[in-house]
Structure formats: structure tokens, C-alpha cells
Amino acid sequence: MDYVVRELTEQCIPFIRLNTEDLPKAEVIFGIQSPDDWEININGHKFTGASIKAAYFRRPEVPQVTHGALTDSENEYIQNEWLSILKNLYWRLEGKWLNSPTHIFLAEDKPKQLVFANKLGFNIPETNITNMYALVSKMQEQKQVVAKPLKHALLSNDEVIFTSRIQAVRPSQSDSIQLAPVIFQEEVKKLYDIRVTVVGSSIFSVCIKTVCKVTGAVDWRSTEHANLVHEVIALPKELQEKCLSLVKCLGLKFGAIDFVCDTNKKYWFLEINPNGQWAWIENQTKLPIAKTIVEELISISKREHI
Template sequence: MILILTAPDDVHADAAEAELRRRGANWVRFDPADVPARVALSVAVRDGRLTRTLVRHPDPSDPGADPAGRQVVDLDAVTAVWFRRPGNPVAPAHLGDPYARYVAEESRQFVGDVWETLDVPALPAPRPVVLRAQQKVRQLQLALRLGFDVPATVVGNDPAAVLDLFGHTGGRMIAKQVGLTDIGDGLMRFTEPVTHRDIGHVDGVRHCPFIAQARVPKQVELRVTVVGDRVFTAAIDSQRSNHARHDWRRQDGRNTPLSPYDLPADVAARCVALTRALGLCYGALDLIVTPDGRHVYIEINPSGQYLWVEEETGLPITAAVVDLLTRAASTPGAAL
């Protein structure tokens, strides 16, 4: 049985479930945010054996739910787990702080502990491995070792180092955040060019670390999705759009078209090697193709979105993800 850990509104999981259903596979989808309010999760030790059980109760807010209906899932039957976009446990609504915070944190630690006992292949990797793989400086270190073309970069909160890079690049520099923290209300900081006016306030850098990087000239940007040993590459024509030219995440539909891209074999091999070096079997890499044909590494996301690429280009990424999960499910002990 395949266990998919993700939020209920995850369209990537929806697409994968449709493919799993088409193949007649056995799976269960679960959001850890439902513990403890809507799901009972338990681990028991008896007669020298450890067992794990998940019981999903009917949603009392759903008028159509059967009060007697509940789903019992034997987690010992799990053969592969997909850590897609799992939520963090939420305390029952009737609890207020500090009790709600206490319950949520205790539940988070317990749920994470349970997943660690699932000695089965994990996509993209076990959670501690994924968290470590998100570290941008370590990514840069490994990319350099593997021979990627990496832009001149400074990471940290040293104004002098940032000023030195600004001079080194002739004022052609961008800034982006180190981690995945949102500013509030889900707002993220996008990649932005650093101006001479910005540099006038460089002393403010000491208050928060960030990434400063040489601005790489772009012909197109690439989204490279690695699934196991397979590589799916899409070109993002970000330079056609004033919104997306510095950060393709600001793409505006038809003004930022995507198309399949034939990635050179040596670059594709480096993408697979970097994914493996981070302990992952899945990764979404961002590269830049310069006007003179260089392929420049920017970063890798262990849980990067891919469905938008598939829908725009027809690249069969969902099928490749399901291939990995079902291979592990049908071959006990197989690695992803």
C-alpha cells in the first residue's frame, strides 16, 4: 500500500491518484494536519512486536458524513510513502492557547516519529533528508563539486561581502531569500535586482542573512524535474515578460510560455547526480541558459511543483512519479 501524505487541496496528489486508480494500485491519502482533531494515530508494542494504526473519523462538520463510518488503516502494510505537501498537526478547535500550542507541538513530534518508523522507500526522501536537502549553501557546495556552472554568490549578513560582490559584478546583482519563510499571509520574497540605490542601504544587510548573486544573462530559464533516473526539462521563456524576467515565478500566462527542452546529456547527468548526492529520488532544479549557451545552476527544490510543467508541455512527470511509487509497492525492499 502506498501512503500519500499531503493536504486535501493538493492537485499534484489528485493527478497521481487518478493514475494510481487507472493502474489498479492500492493507496491511501492522509494529511497529518488532521491529527489529533479528526484522526487517531497510534503505535503499540505487544508480544515483542510494534504495530501502527491510523483511524480516520467522519468529519462532524460534513452533514453528509456517516457517523458510524470510519476508516482504519494498518500502517504496517505501507510499502512506499510520498511526502508530498504534508501539513502540520492542528489542535482541536475548542482548545485555546497555551494548550492548543502544546497539543499541536506534541502531535507534530509524535507524527514525525511515526513516519520515521516506516522503514520503506520514501519520495522524495525521509523527512530529515528533505529538510537537509533544502539548505541552499549545501546545495551550492555540492553543485560546485559536481562541475555545475555556478554564479558568483555571497550568502549571509556581512555588508562588506555584499558590497564586494556588487563591485565584482559591476552592479549586476540579484537578491533572494535563504530559506522558505513567508513574510506573512503566505507572501514570499521574489528574486529582485539590486540597484545602486539599494546598495546605499547595505548596512541593513547585517539584520538578516540573504543570498546575493551575480545576475546571469538569460536566453531562457529551465525547470529540470528529476524523477529517479529520468529527467524532464522545460524551457521557460521568461524574458518575454516584464513581470517574470527576474523571477519566473511571476509568470503571466501566455507572456511566459513553456516548451520541452533537449537538455545536453552531461548537464542532465549532473542534475541526477546532484539529486542523488542530496539523498533524494526527486528534485526540481532551476537552471539558466545564457545567450552564449552556458547552462548555469541556480537551485534545487526537493518538493518542487511539477504539474504546471506537465500541463503546459505534456511531459509525463506524474506517470514517472507513480512508476517509482508502484515499483516500490510491488517489489518489497526496492529503492526509489
């Protein structure tokens, strides 16, 4: 978010940054005459629904409520009331978002992504989303298999679950496998990873190569950053069109799409993150992603006046 704020500041574009954890510090009025009938006054800044022409949603925090004189259950009640206001604010800004929170939530469904990507003609590794031991075991008879979570990749102790190569499963692991569905895919022998950042009709494509092959990591995110090299690349025109179509099909204007390129120079779709990180890409490559996001927001704001 800091990158977008910096770009807005450099272009002298007025903006409000609302850190959602601070919302309980605000005074609010939410009317019922129209979606724009609302006002928030926080930290000496007052803004209204009519004054907001475009909006960018990025990693909100839960409103923080800690009134020492109240019980935990009372604080929880108050927090949920602020969450309801926040949810309503998201709705009131529909049509003004770069990516609306609703569309982000729906697009985070990885099985849905794979169905859409398959329909658009992307190359997709053989995939089973299952908790059945027999199916996983059969899959492993002919190929190396990797596993990744459907949703939660972060445990409560801050441990990250990366996409991982799995050893041959055993009958004794049947009960463990049945605990929850997992995405099991054929491992693609890759030359490198590709991150494609789509903003509106703009595409920024970068290959991510691992310098040190000692670890043999499946997921580049588990590799030390010092061992990664980022290079700007040009995707085939047909693949670019498919990327644009996927983002549009999911109701988005922004998407961070992950591919791998195999040893035959074939591109394989892995997933799309509708609210993915991109600042490190800009740092590594100087690609103008923040500037393009701001340009897209300006375009949205102008459409509001039509």
C-alpha cells in the same frame, strides 16, 4: 497530490491519502516492537505499518486542534503531541518514501546545494552568502547582482520574496544588510529559464521563455503566466548525469532543479527544490510526471518485499 491520486486510481492501485491536518480526528496505536508496529483509523479507513509499501510526502499541514472547551495553551499542547506522532510516523516509513521528510529538510539547505553542485562541476554564478555590506558593495563594483532568501520566500502577509536585481547598495544600508544573511549572486544574462524535474532515473526538462520582455523580471515566477511559454527540451547528456548525481547525493529520488541558459547557450545552476511543484509542468507539456512518480512508488513497494 491530486495528480498522483488520479494516476493511482486509473491504475487501480490501492492507496491511502492522509491529510496531516486531519490527523487529530484519528484513533492511533503506535507500538514499539518494530517500525511497522502502528495502526491509524481515520474516516472509516484503517491502515497499518505493514500494509504500507511506499509513501509520497507532499506539503503537509500542521494537525488542526481546536477544542473550544480548552484554553489556547492546552490546544497548543495537544497539537504538539500530534506533531510528535507525525514526526514518528515519518521515521517509521523510512525506506518506503519517494523522498523522506528528513532528506527533504536537509536538502532544502541552499548553501549546501551550491556546495554539492560546485563539487559535481555545475556552472554556478559567482555567489556570496553574507550580511556584510562591504562584501556586497565590492561585488557590485564589477557586476550586476541579484539577491534571494536562503529559506523563507513567503512573508506572513502572503507576500512572496522573489529573486530580485538590486540597485547599488549605500553605506546607509549597512545596518539593514547586516540584519540577516542573504544569497547574493552575479546576474546571468539569460535566454530562458530551465526547470528539470528528476524522478528516479527519469529526467523531464522544460525551458520557460518570457514572451513579454517589458518587465525585465529576473525571476520568472513573478511574471504573469500568460506571458510564459513552456517547451520540452533535451539537456546535454553530461548535464543530465550531473542532475541525476545531485539528486542522489542529496539522498533523494525526486528533485526540481532550476537553471538559466545564457546568451552563449551555457547552462547555469541556480538551486534544487526537493519537494518542488511539477503539476503545472505536466499541464503545460503533457510530460508524464505523475505516471513516473507512481511507477517509482511501485518500484519502491516491490523492493520492500525483497
